[in-house]
Amino acid sequence: MAIDAKQLMEKLVPEKVRELVRVYLKTFFRHDFDLTGLTKSKIMFSNFLLHIQPVKVHRHSLQFRTTLGLGLIAFYLFLILCVSGILLMFHYVPSDTIGPDGFPVAYQRMLNLRSNIFWGSFLRNMHRWSAHAMVAAVWLHMLRVFFTGAYSRPREFNWLIGCVLGLLTIFMSYTGYLLPWDQLAYWGVKVGTEIARIAPGGAIIRQFLLGDSDVGSEALLRFYVLHVAVLPSVMALLIGMHFWRIRKDGGLAHPETLDEDKLIPVDECGTVKNASAFHSTRSYKLVEVVKGTEPKVDEPVDQMVFAWPKLIVREVVLFMLVLAAVSLVAVWFDAPLEGPANPAQPENPAKAPWYFIGLQELTSYNGFIGGVAIPGALVLLAMIVPYVEIAFGVFMNKKIRGSGVWFSRYRWPQNLVCISVTLLMLYLIIVGSLFRGPNWDFMMPWEVLSGGGH
Amino acid sequence: MEDELKKQKTEEAETTSRREFMVRSCGLGAAGLAGVAGLAGVARFMLPTVTYLTPKKFLVKTSDLPTPGNELVFPDQRVIVLRRDDGHVAAVSLICTHLGCTVYRVATGYQCPCHGSQYDNEAEVVAGPATEGLPWLPVKVVPGGQVEIDSGTRVEKNTFYSVA
Numbered sequence: 001m002a003i004d005a006k007q008l009m010e011k012l013v014p015e016k017v018r019e020l021v022r023v024y025l026k027t028f029f030r031h032d033f034d035l036t037g038l039t040k041s042k043i044m045f046s047n048f049l050l051h052i053q054p055v056k057v058h059r060h061s062l063q064f065r066t067t068l069g070l071g072l073i074a075f076y077l078f079l080i081l082c083v084s085g086i087l088l089m090f091h092y093v094p095s096d097t098i099g100p101d102g103f104p105v106a107y108q109r110m111l112n113l114r115s116n117i118f119w120g121s122f123l124r125n126m127h128r129w130s131a132h133a134m135v136a137a138v139w140l141h142m143l144r145v146f147f148t149g150a151y152s153r154p155r156e157f158n159w160l161i162g163c164v165l166g167l168l169t170i171f172m173s174y175t176g177y178l179l180p181w182d183q184l185a186y187w188g189v190k191v192g193t194e195i196a197r198i199a200p201g202g203a204i205i206r207q208f209l210l211g212d213s214d215v216g217s218e219a220l221l222r223f224y225v226l227h228v229a230v231l232p233s234v235m236a237l238l239i240g241m242h243f244w245r246i247r248k249d250g251g252l253a254h255p256e257t258l259d260e261d262k263l264i265p266v267d268e269c270g271t272v273k274n275a276s277a278f279h280s281t282r283s284y285k286l287v288e289v290v291k292g293t294e295p296k297v298d299e300p301v302d303q304m305v306f307a308w309p310k311l312i313v314r315e316v317v318l319f320m321l322v323l324a325a326v327s328l329v330a331v332w333f334d335a336p337l338e339g340p341a342n343p344a345q346p347e348n349p350a351k352a353p354w355y356f357i358g359l360q361e362l363t364s365y366n367g368f369i370g371g372v373a374i375p376g377a378l379v380l381l382a383m384i385v386p387y388v389e390i391a392f393g394v395f396m397n398k399k400i401r402g403s404g405v406w407f408s409r410y411r412w413p414q415n416l417v418c419i420s421v422t423l424l425m426l427y428l429i430i431v432g433s434l435f436r437g438p439n440w441d442f443m444m445p446w447e448v449l450s451g452g453g454h
Numbered sequence: 455m456e457d458e459l460k461k462q463k464t465e466e467a468e469t470t471s472r473r474e475f476m477v478r479s480c481g482l483g484a485a486g487l488a489g490v491a492g493l494a495g496v497a498r499f500m501l502p503t504v505t506y507l508t509p510k511k512f513l514v515k516t517s518d519l520p521t522p523g524n525e526l527v528f529p530d531q532r533v534i535v536l537r538r539d540d541g542h543v544a545a546v547s548l549i550c551t552h553l554g555c556t557v558y559r560v561a562t563g564y565q566c567p568c569h570g571s572q573y574d575n576e577a578e579v580v581a582g583p584a585t586e587g588l589p590w591l592p593v594k595v596v597p598g599g600q601v602e603i604d605s606g607t608r609v610e611k612n613t614f615y616s617v618a
Binding site: 187190191193194195197207208211212213218343344345346347348349350360363364365366367370371438439440441 | 497500501502505510529530532552553554555556558565566567568569570582583584585
């Protein structure tokens with residue numbers, strides 16, 4: 001005979017105690033846990049952590065192929081980097097003073113992490129590989145947004161914020177790169193700041209970054225402060241804005257539903273258009289007061305679903321996948337550490353990490369054009385793309401179309417430019433990392449001993 | 455009477471009174487000034503008047519100079535000292551003029567490992583992305599049997615100095 005758990009509890013636990021537990025629970029969770037629409041919306045609304053998400057999302061946004069999860073992956077890597085980075089800070093000293101064992105203190109701390117500290121290697125590996133992965137995820141996320149035309153109205157400004165976040169990601173990698181104070185770190189930063197010198201107004205930027213005429217103890221301290229305090233806080237703020245605007249812009253870009261069968265039919269209800277005050281970007285409607293007595297017609301059938309539990313569960317699953325992947329890589333592959341920084345002699349070849357090696361390849365042709373003009377032009381081009389499209393639309397009297405769809409045929413010119421630039425960047429990265437040997441001479445990959453910096 | 459009141463209220467809402475204008479401009483102006491002054495101060499804060507800069511000039515004992523006909527690299531200062539057979543001395547910076555890597559000495563001159571710039575024996579560019587030759591540096595005899603090499607100043611190429 002099955003005993004109802006609820007009945008059993010009612011028998012065993014006095015009424016007053018049950019009441020007390022209910023009240024106590026309500027101080028933590030203001031909502032119930034049933035599956036009614038009201039509760040589902042309350043779960044999102046009354047929870048601090050979930051509040052940044054919308055109560056309802058478009059079905060289209062839930063499909064993996066819409067985003068490939070790239071933005072979220074980048075964000076999760078940022079979280080992993082924050083946690084592992086804070087832990088690493090407990091064992092790190094930003095100093096190039098030569099310690100008792102003959103190594104610079106910062107470098108000695110790397111050896112210490114490796115040999116002396118439980119999980120030291122694991123966390124450093126995790127931090128390093130997550131940083132690489134984050135640069136890749138941000139780049140791919142940017143390509144995703146571009147190829148789905150998701151930066152079109154009203155999301156232009158969010159694209160700009162995203163571009164700034166992308167630059168900050170690169171700058172985070174760059175500042176973090178110096179901290180181990182090994183050969184890779186020293187020469188990467190050395191060359192990078194020399195590029196700053198030839199940029200217009202770059203001499204003063206270089207002075208701000210280095211605090212000295214050359215890469216040394218002041219530079220290490222400044223890069224450390226930038227890396228652990230200034231840049232992460234700016235990034236966290238911008239990430240908050242980035243997410244908030246996604247909500248305010250009506251969730252992710254999705255194609256307009258124009259198929260006749262998906263519209264509320266006119267002939268059933270008359271010809272009254274939607275008179276709602278919120279006909280704007282807000283794509284979800286909980287309750288709203290609409291003037292008039294007629295039902296709304298000629299509008300898409302509501303495609304929105306509650307974010308709890310479908311979206312939230314998918315997000316948690318994605319986080320677990322990212323964490324698992326990063327952990328496995330951190331267990332299997334050690335983050336590289338070369339010899340301690342030696343200003344007298346660079347490695348030969350001295351290669352930048354993969355996301356800078358294209359730049360290194362470019363500067364090997366010409367310092368200013370390759371190091372300043374081309375990268376600067378590309379960043380500027382990326383940032384103004386939505387605004388150029390708006391201007392084009394105004395002058396040519398054309399409606400911007402193709403938002404929310406992968407490789408829309410209305411966007412072939414933009415996509416063609418983007419694909420060309422991406423292929424060019426890949427080409428430079430491949431040549432730089434696989435076809436360049438000592439003295440930056442052109443070589444076949446099997447002749448090159450080192451495959452690029454890390 | 456009621457209309458009058460309504461009109462007054464609308465006007466209040468639509469026009470800015472003098473008091474309101476003063477409050478706004480003072481408030482926003484002060485905030486703007488404070489922001490600009492703060493930023494300027496922080497910028498100046500980041501650029502100290504005197505820094506622990508890597509020194510540009512360094513001293514070498516005359517006895518530590520290479521013997522006539524030889525040359526010697528000073529790795530910490532990233533300078534090579536050349537000495538002719540007649541005992542005259544010259545110094546050449548080993549910092550690549552392209553993007554600041556340290557070049558190394560080869561039989562034909564100097565070679566940069568980072569982006570492949572090459573210099574001949576007179577430190578002129580022969581290949582690679584560098585556009586300027588390596589700087590020749592002034593060598594000055596100072597009291598105490600020493601010479602002072604200034605890596606912050608560029609002199610004519612092939613300038614050799616007597617250190618006798």
